[in-house]
Amino acid sequence: MEKLDFSNIDWWNGEQRPSTEFINRVNVELTRIQESLEKIPESEPEGTSLERKSKLLEGLIKHYLDLTKVLDQRRGDYYKAALQMSAIGLTGFGLLIKLIDFSPITVVSLLSLSVCLGLLSILATAFLVIDKYYWQTNSKRYHFLKLNSPKVKVLGNSWMYFYHGIPGVGEIPFTSNPFKEVDKLKDQENGVEKYVAGAAFYFDQFINATSRELYIQNLRHTYMLLIHNAYKNKFDAQLTSIMSRGTRITFVITFICILLSFIFWPIANLDFAVDESKTKIELNYNPSKTDSLRSPRQTPESQWLNSSAQMKIPPADSVIQANRTKDSLTKISLEKKNYLNHDKGKINQPAINQDSK
Structure with a gap:
């Protein structure tokens, strides 16, 4: 493996440039990683620790992929539940709003108002879940994408498992902007060129890779999936927290409003006013x-x-x-x-x- 001087490499992805102090601190850690990888021997006989570790890493890769799949499914269930809650809340609110009438005050009106307040809480919870779900799906949430993996080579998305680790593939125009006019021919040429350049790099790396290089690729990939799984766990915990808090708040609001309705309704129907028709003095002379x-x-x-x-x-x-x-x-x-x-x-x-x- 080529020894890199990270102080001379512009490995940061992004328009906003970090401070020099931050770059120096990260360069120190990247240098330590490179020194650790250099300790791996070039080759070992079959059945040695290097081969066993490679198989262990392959098992961990499969394990993290399965965990990520489960977490993505759970997050998708929260998203679907939020959509259903929105539909139920809007429908119920539209039906119950017609029953709210305070002339005179009836128990049906008070109960309808209580349920409407609960439905508003459900709508707010659903909106927060949907908003956070879309926020989480944005790839900008992953901080490790700020590392230019093809330049760093010791960390980040490895070329063997991620397209981010292959030079040029990430620059292919996979999607187009319908509101922006582009030269279609030039756009197609750019895509084909990056695709071919990525293939040349990928084939060359894979054909010439040694057992040590494949071991390093598995090691990088395992750590990347571990961090990616940590993100997914935090995202799932965030949606779970919003959903559970919203459910509790909705229950408390609805219960208190219904209880106040049964207390307020008898008081509102008490006749404290003087009936003037019964106490009026007849002054007309007959x-x-x-x-x-x-x-x-x-x-x-x-x-x-x-x-x-x-x-x-x-x-x-x-x-x-x-x-x-x-x-x-x-x-x-x-x-x-x-x-x-x-x-x-x-x-x-x-x-x-x-x-x-």
Whole structure:
């Protein structure tokens, strides 16, 4: 293996450049790794420790791949559950919002409001799970991709297992931007050139690789999968924490709101207001009721008022109506006078006849 001077190698991937102090600290660790790999002998007879270690590393590679597969499946289940929670929350919220009506306050309205608050908590939990899931799937989350593996050669994505470790393959335009105009022919030429260059490097490395080189490749690959599996475990724990906390918060909010609904509903239905219709004092004067209470026999005045109040004047034109009203009032006045005189036994018939003449 070629001995590298990491202080003269630009192994950082990224537009933002780290500080010189950071680069020097990492170079020290890379140098230690290179010195450890140099201790591996070039070749050993079959059945020696080097061959046994290579087989052990191959078993570890399979083990880490299986663990990663299980963790990815669990994370996918959380994502699917979040989508289902979103659909249930939106549907339930749309149905229950119609039942919320506080005029008057009913137990159905209060319970519907309680469940709606719980559904809002479910929606918030689902949104956080979906957001974190997409955040985790971004390859920028993996810090080891900042190491340019083809330049470092002792760490990072090995050429034997990862395309990142093959020069040029990572630069193939696998996807295109639909919002950006590109020269299709030039884009295709670039892809073919990187593909062929990567194949030349990969075949040359594999054909010329010794047992020691293959052992180093397995060692790098095993450590890479170990770190990758650690990322997956942390990602899974993050989604589990969000889901469990959201479930507990939803249960607590819904339970407290339902309990308050059963407490508040009887209080809201208590009638503390004074019913004015029952306590209103009747101030309208009714002569018939007043006189009947004052004497069991109605007075002549009240009898005449009751009889005259029941008289109806037929509708007519304005002028005729005015004349009729005047005649009716005159007649009522005469009838009142005669009625009162008759009741007292002092009827003056000649006076009426003289007035009529």
